[in-house]
Amino acid sequence: MSDAELPHGWTWGQIREICTINPRTWTTRPDSGDSLSFVPMRAVEAGSGVLDPFQTKTYEEIKNKSLTKFQEGDVLFAKITPCMENGKIAVASGLMQGRGVGSTEFHVLRPSKNMSARYLMHYLLRSKFRVEAEKNMSGAVGQQRVPKDYLARYPIPIPPLAEQYRIVQTLEDHLSRLDVASRYVSHVQSLIPQQTHALYSAATEGSLASGSKEPVPDFPSLRRSAWSRSQPGKKYRAPIGPNLSILPVVPNGWTVASLESLTDPIRVIRYGILMPKVKSGGTVPYVEVKDLAGCTLHKKKLHLTSTELDEKFSGARIRANDVLLAVRGSYDRSAVVPESLENANVSRDVARLSPLPGLEADYLNIYLQSRFAQQYLKNHARGVAVKGVNIASVRAMPIVVPPLDLQQQIISAVKEKLTAVEVISRTITHSLRRSAGLREALLERAFSGQLAPQDPSDEPASTLLNHIRAESDDQEAKPKRANRTKKAATPNATPSPPPRPSKPIPSDAVQQELPL
Numbered sequence: 459m460s461d462a463e464l465p466h467g468w469t470w471g472q473i474r475e476i477c478t479i480n481p482r483t484w485t486t487r488p489d490s491g492d493s494l495s496f497v498p499m500r501a502v503e504a505g506s507g508v509l510d511p512f513q514t515k516t517y518e519e520i521k522n523k524s525l526t527k528f529q530e531g532d533v534l535f536a537k538i539t540p541c542m543e544n545g546k547i548a549v550a551s552g553l554m555q556g557r558g559v560g561s562t563e564f565h566v567l568r569p570s571k572n573m574s575a576r577y578l579m580h581y582l583l584r585s586k587f588r589v590e591a592e593k594n595m596s597g598a599v600g601q602q603r604v605p606k607d608y609l610a611r612y613p614i615p616i617p618p619l620a621e622q623y624r625i626v627q628t629l630e631d632h633l634s635r636l637d638v639a640s641r642y643v644s645h646v647q648s649l650i651p652q653q654t655h656a657l658y659s660a661a662t663e664g665s666l667a668s669g670s671k672e673p674v675p676d677f678p679s680l681r682r683s684a685w686s687r688s689q690p691g692k693k694y695r696a697p698i699g700p701n702l703s704i705l706p707v708v709p710n711g712w713t714v715a716s717l718e719s720l721t722d723p724i725r726v727i728r729y730g731i732l733m734p735k736v737k738s739g740g741t742v743p744y745v746e747v748k749d750l751a752g753c754t755l756h757k758k759k760l761h762l763t764s765t766e767l768d769e770k771f772s773g774a775r776i777r778a779n780d781v782l783l784a785v786r787g788s789y790d791r792s793a794v795v796p797e798s799l800e801n802a803n804v805s806r807d808v809a810r811l812s813p814l815p816g817l818e819a820d821y822l823n824i825y826l827q828s829r830f831a832q833q834y835l836k837n838h839a840r841g842v843a844v845k846g847v848n849i850a851s852v853r854a855m856p857i858v859v860p861p862l863d864l865q866q867q868i869i870s871a872v873k874e875k876l877t878a879v880e881v882i883s884r885t886i887t888h889s890l891r892r893s894a895g896l897r898e899a900l901l902e903r904a905f906s907g908q909l910a911p912q913d914p915s916d917e918p919a920s921t922l923l924n925h926i927r928a929e930s931d932d933q934e935a936k937p938k939r940a941n942r943t944k945k946a947a948t949p950n951a952t953p954s955p956p957p958r959p960s961k962p963i964p965s966d967a968v969q970q971e972l973p974l
Contacts (some may be wrong), residue, residue: 465907466529468617469919474610476852476926477533477578484529484557488517492851495553496520497560502534505545506637507579509534511552514791515559515792526886527563530556531575533567537581537604543592546583549575555839565609570926576623580616580629584901615905616914616923625910632900632909647886650879657875659829662858664709667867674713677720685723695723700856704837706830711859722812727853729775729785730804734763742768745776746805747784750791753827755782755799768803774810775801779819783826789835791825794819809852821865824872825857839967949974 464470473479488494495511502509528534528550536546541563550558569575581587591609595602617625660666685694697719708714721727734744740762749758770774776782776795784791786807795802804810813822825831838851859869903909 495558509548525559600923670861672861725812
């Protein structure tokens, strides 16, 4: 946009022309006991321009530390990735005694008294600016920063000062209403996982299906028969019983049994490949914890391991309708194996479950996501940095099982309700994207002069920019305090004699008393 395209009374400038970038200190230096606001990076919200100034430190605590100094009305700009891309930009306001310190990853912009700090903040919050700034970052990957020089030379449209305040007032009035709506929609979105778990819990506690006349399948007989067919003549090893330290809800006509007693005695519950990652030459897909996100394996791109590792851990290979459960780092993820992953493998952090006939894989997956199952896994997780559930605890997990026809009814009812939840989720996602688009549209209109009315009587921005330049020249013209240097005293040095008088003192001089 050229000067000709700017509204009447506006002009272009550079950020360095309207503010001081990274001033060395505060206008008024604090005393040792004075409190200052302390603003770490996490105290600045992403994209909203909101800053939390309520953490404090005394000047005595921080005076010898490397922290960024700023004062009331300064604009804080996060210069490091990913904070810059996320829009961690805010006006410092509500500071203790008007002064603050914070992360060294902030650029500080101190606007002239003839510029609105909030106008500058909103201009920098535009996604268009952040996309351009990202392309001009420098430094190593993961530690890239926006250079001061790039920020200093970035162009900014400058309206008359009175119009800046009108723009900010109108813009923030619109944004406040948009933010209220966005927060409400985001809150609804945050409730979806809770509602989904509530659905799974209701399903496995008998609230979605009841009244079956069929018995629960005879799992002990089914399991023993599977053993006899595969291992004729070998001694059958009985499964562990359920750990009933916490009692689940067991509706009438349902049964409770350990997970081990409901799974194949040959293809036992087990972990997968230890360190499956290979640099090259991978041929066999394997499932790891991240692949179980969303409790589905459909359309997931899996990493590949070597044929040698797959063969070494052949006992962990998976088949269609197995159920996989994350047991390390996260235990709230599970999924049913689709036919497309037949004979794939799993990592060490995933347990493979092979349900017996009579236990639907989809029902088991639903049960593993219920509140009771999640609480059980949480209670049995061990570890400090990374928690995990051992296989013995997984085998002993109590599973509440209804008759087969009720399992199928439950699966059908849950899928129907999840379809409705997915529709709501897509609607929410669309609404949030639309909200982000409206925010950008408001910002673009604001900085092209289309949001607030112009007043021909306003002092033109060109004159305003001259005032700012004069203000800057006055600051530079002020004499700087001379550095005080102390000469080191030389040990045992002979003191310098007093200066000789310019005229000799007469020998007959008499001391006179001066009248008061």
